[in-house]
């Protein structure tokens with residue numbers, strides 16, 4: 070066991086088995102050894118690479134999407150642009166640069182970055198030190214006063230929120246927990262079943278079926294939607310995930326771009342779960358907002374004109390043109406990120422259909 074696993078094992082010894090969600094929170098955010106708290110997770114040297122790190126056009130198009138939605142709503146005053154989990158700050162830097170072509174929106178913006186990780190916040194501050202607009206940081210979404218039209222971007226954020234898992238047994242739904250067994254962390258089932266209200270469209274669970282839910286993600290999306298419905302604005306939630314209801318588990322760990330055991334070395338691997346977009350869209354509607362999508366990332370980016378933008382960039386910089394083209398292919402091809410990744414938008418109840426859907 071590594072030091073964080075040993076500490077988790079001691080906690081389990083003192084206060085009992087941990088739900089998967091509690092394990093995930095410690096593995097990602099433990100202040101000493103958590104994956105996000107203690108290392109540089111993103112990029113060629115990190116555990117994984119993300120769309121804004123692959124192509125500058127990704128952030129540019131998401132920024133311009135916000136400006137278009139703002140205009141469609143009659144340019145409401147004092148808009149706030151929030152990004153959840155901004156990573157290295159690349160998406161926001163690209164978005165703000167592209168928004169120089171929409172100065173009326175850009176110049177009225179306040180930007181807030183929601184980031185739990187101190188090392189990543191430091192990288193974001195460096196990346197955005199010369200931003201054209203005021204940029205603030207918050208540790209959590211809940212710290213932001215919600216008194217303005219809200220434009221919200223989140224790329225690969227929802228997948229990092231802790232999930233709970235329940236397994237169908239003869240006794241009913243039992244929560245999957247983490248225990249210590251023979252000197253290792255291991256999965257087990259809580260003995261007592263929990264009465265769960267499962268929506269009928271998931272179908273009937275077979276014995277052994279796993280239900281994976283993201284209470285934190287659902288609450289957050291409902292809340293974002295409530296603000297957008299009341300104040301105006303729009304949200305784009307981009308992540309890998311699925312749209313069908315049903316059962317199954319997707320919890321995974323990745324270290325240096327390769328899959329690893331979820332429990333083996335907490336803090337050294339990224340742990341995430343596929344986003345249940347049907348559940349997120351339902352949460353958004355519960356919050357009072359109107360949803361668009363989810364659609365495949367490739368379709369969304371093409372509808373926003375990624376190919377034309379790539380051609381122009383390539384023509385201006387022929388040396389980089391092949392790299393630009395291969396980046397776009399990676400983001401849009403169905404066998405790369407184009408289909409697994411989905412985009413869900415939330416806008417106010419009577420707003421125009423947002424671009425890209």
Ligand code: SAH
Pocket residue numbers: 105111119120121122153154155156157160183184185186189208209223224225226229230
């Ligand atoms: N959006 C970025 C980074 C994705 S990685 C990109 O596309 O490159 C996930 C990001 O969310 C990291 O910045 C991580 O530190 C942050 N994060 C994860 N869980 C969080 C939480 N509960 N609260 C705030 N930020 C969180």
